[in-house]
Amino acid sequence: MEEKKGLARNAANYGDREFALYLRRSFAKSMGYSREALARPVVGIADTGSDLNNCHRTAPELIEAVKRGVLMAGGLPLSFPTVSLCEPYLNPCSMHYRNLMALDTEAMISAQPMDAVVLVGGCDKTVPAQLMAAASAGVPAVQLVTGPMSANRFQGERLAACTDCRRYWARYRAGEVDEARIEEVEAALATTAGTCGVMGTASTMACIAAVLGFMPLEGASVPAVHADRLRIAEEAGAQAVRLIHKPVKPTELLTPQSIENALRVLLALGGSTNALVHLAAIAGRAGVAIDYHRLNELSDTTPVLVDLKPTGEGYMEDFHFAGGMKALLHELRDLLHLDCPDLDGVTLGERLGSGPAYVDRTYIKARENPVSPVGGLVALHGSLAPEGAILKRSAATPALFETEARCLVFDGLEDLAARIDDPALDVEPGDIMILKGAGPLSSAGMPEAGYLPIPKKLARQGVKDMVRMSDCRMSGTAFGTVVLHIAPEAVAGGPLALVETGDRVRLSVEKRSLDLLVDEATLAARRARWTPPEAPRRGWDALVRREVTQAPQGADLRFLLPEGQ
Template sequence: MSDEKEQGLARGLTNYGDRDFSVYLRNSFAASMGYSREVLKKPIVGIANSFSGFNNCHRHFPELLEAVKRGVLLGGGLPLEFPTISLGEVFLSPTSLKFRNLMSMDTEEMIRAQPMDAVVMMGGCDKTVPAQLMGAASADLPAVQLVAGPMMTSRYGDERLGACTDCRRFWGKYRAGEIGEPEINDIEGRLATTAGTCAVMGTASTMACIAETLGMSLPGTAAIPAVHADRLRAAEASGLAAARMIANPIRPSEVITEKSIENALRVLLALGGSTNAIIHLTAIAGRLGHTISLERLNELSDTTPVLVNLKPVGSNYMEDFFFAGGVGAVLRELKPLLHLDTVSVTGETLGDRLEQDPGYVDRRVISGADAPLEPVGGLVALFGNLAPRGAILKRSAADSSLFEKEGRAVVFSSLADLASRVDDPDLDITADDFMVLQNAGPKSDSGMPEAGYLPIPKKLSSKGVKDMVRISDARMSGTAFGTIVLHVAPEASIGGPLALVRTGDRIKISVANKRLDLLVDEAELERRRAEWTPSIQPLDERRGYDRLYASEVTQADEGCDFEMLKPVS
């Protein structure tokens, strides 16, 4: 009666004190779903489905799910779908990052608790892919990541539109009075018109490319548009690959290694990808005991060129990247810099993959390494007395004329303070000042939202100011742009140096020297430190997940994961 191989429904039995009874009872209930006895003997591929009515990026998942199931059946497995939390970026309050770790726990525990021999994880929207990869890394069951794919672009007059870099571009024009309410309302309905993730190299697309580079997604699948038939074929192939791994297991711990993580960092830098990816990749790596050093990031950045001409760094969209050659074309350009002995869920090494016919490459979208868009990587970490543990600048999306600058700080103590004063006509601010936002980091009550893209005050934007130095412990969307310093660690809410900045202080930024310094003498800083009191809600006034999050979340340089979710040494 029992299956001693502990495969399929015989895995991880519910404990009633009688193993054979547990198998008997489980089979009887499974039979109520209409499965034949022969089908119930099959190995199982679980399908973690993050479809939700609150996640527009995943609107096409019902169709994608059927293709995954088809692939599992072709591989001789039984596909069993199960739901998990879904994180729709713009539908969550206070911010999606706060719930990434919760989704990772949901994913990990459902993979671990339910009887499956391998798993396909369906995600796409910004935090869903990192959450699934974190959960899969911790569960360490053979797993394949299937991403949603980017949406297609739309049109406004003779302009192409794609969420969400164009959202910000037109909103900036609206705030500056360059377009009116009828135009912004028209644009609102044209920015996101298909299923899929943002059409630019934002966080979702960056994480899709990272998943492929790590080897957790099938080669060539990161950039396929959500509505393209190839996306369904990728889903089928992912199901088949998962089924094949039952007989020849390849676990996430074998795929996500120090070498593959470094490869992923190289690709991130060459893409001019999202700053959020540093936090997510750090968290994914941390689940397997690997660390990411921001000093090492800088070493890689100084030797990795920007190759991809996509918004917000360039002018093209994800559909162009797909047709231009996608991640494979980027990997081939970076080949001399990569570790080629890393392995993917297919079982092949990166070196084996890159020996295959490269196919067509559109150099208008993906530059050759001998003629890069920029000679150094898109991201850089800054250190100094204002950011002892580091801060991140997306230099590929910034104004280089602001890279070596000293300015006066104009401080906003919170998001509420920013909202109430940023457009005050009497705000004392000039384009040469540095805008500073405090108390928006991971431990803050706001939970580290994408608020680092501080709006240019109307009194300046109306005069044509497009960019200025902005500094915070918050994040920003991967679709955003500007000279914006983010992830300052340690954050203001726990008394980091950012908490000590006062309006009128002088701050110096030097990208060349990778420095961010508050030009206030140490004696004055000590006086301010002695007067500082925390503004965050005490733990004993919180409940549920909010309390768990507040007590366990780490700083940005540690990936904002929970301390308790790191591997036990």
């Protein structure tokens, strides 16, 4: 039977399908649509605009531009709302709701009449949630991001959220900046629409979506307030109509080769550690697994070429005007699978062509002069992390890469908040600080708390970095020698659950190892005493506890994965 198109797609069944379509057209006409308009193929537009999401405040004008592109190409654009996520506004954290947004978006794409969809996202968890949803829904999808904010010129320096937020807050904690100054800076950190202006998670995910083929390469970096952002939105609408006539399912772009390209880009960007969890979740929806050992092989052969904060000095607007993704990928050309297609069937090699017309080597380095000769991330394994952990070496202190030390343990976020600034805290600069009980299964929801603050008494002595470890995440805008995503997490009963203050832990970036130096008999006695925290009994929290996977699998929900995963 021929698949229905346009408004006839996904009609309800009351026992009389013709009546269901008649009823649908009747209600559509109440909104002023003509019969001619309702006969067109439908492009859905996922609207994530929200007064509680500053990163998405340009969503209304982007959607108008998408609609213009759809109409000019002969389609009917229909926008619909979904969950919208913005990190500063959510409790316990936005990651706890990423899978909820993915579930909502998948359901709305699948249930409503649309032949293709444009996904309007931007803030950290929104783009992965939308791509996860698209992969599962199977409807042709175009990604459109809101774009990065522009850096603000402020008293002789440039500022943008959120690396500069963290830098100034660290100075405030250290007593270098007073309250009046921190309040003054607060108003200067984010002054335009858009996502964080550095190579944080939002920017990293935009770059990954572009290399995967879900949007044009330049679409990853055009500033939110630039007119080109609206032209890209218009083109996204036209692209969606092309997909109706020549459908490409999202999973057709999510292959082992394209995922490896995305990993190369992540490493060359010095990109966010969060992107690895999100990419694992997106790939997992297509039945593709990410191997941490392969990640290390790629990292050792992929240089960091982009000099942006938090690992360098520039901002996303600098990256864009320096040549952007096309310039970066041209440098990596021999390391990429160039036959991977985009939504139009154009291969990555064809998209790159002869390279960019212009490259500013201040921000996008040549292969022979990299920011770092090796990739930004490494995976660690050992007795403390049997299933793996992640370190962003491009944002860390090399002198701390080989560390064996006593550890100071915080059992959850409340314990951390209560004790971190206690003048009597027994901590030295050479200690390893460990936070446990904050992974995907925890009530904290895997927050960006892995960037444990330097205790005030050490910060005021001039300590800028310490080795910090946890089963949670850190912001893509953060920096420091921070081991993240330790798996299995503490709530799952992994070795991390058994660590106590005073134990010794050994980190070796060279050996890619992370070990708890405690004898088996002691650990067995601790395991016998350990009990997991009580599980939530209702709602989303209970569903997450029951179904969420560990970080290496993307912290997705098991029942949303393809059969056999």
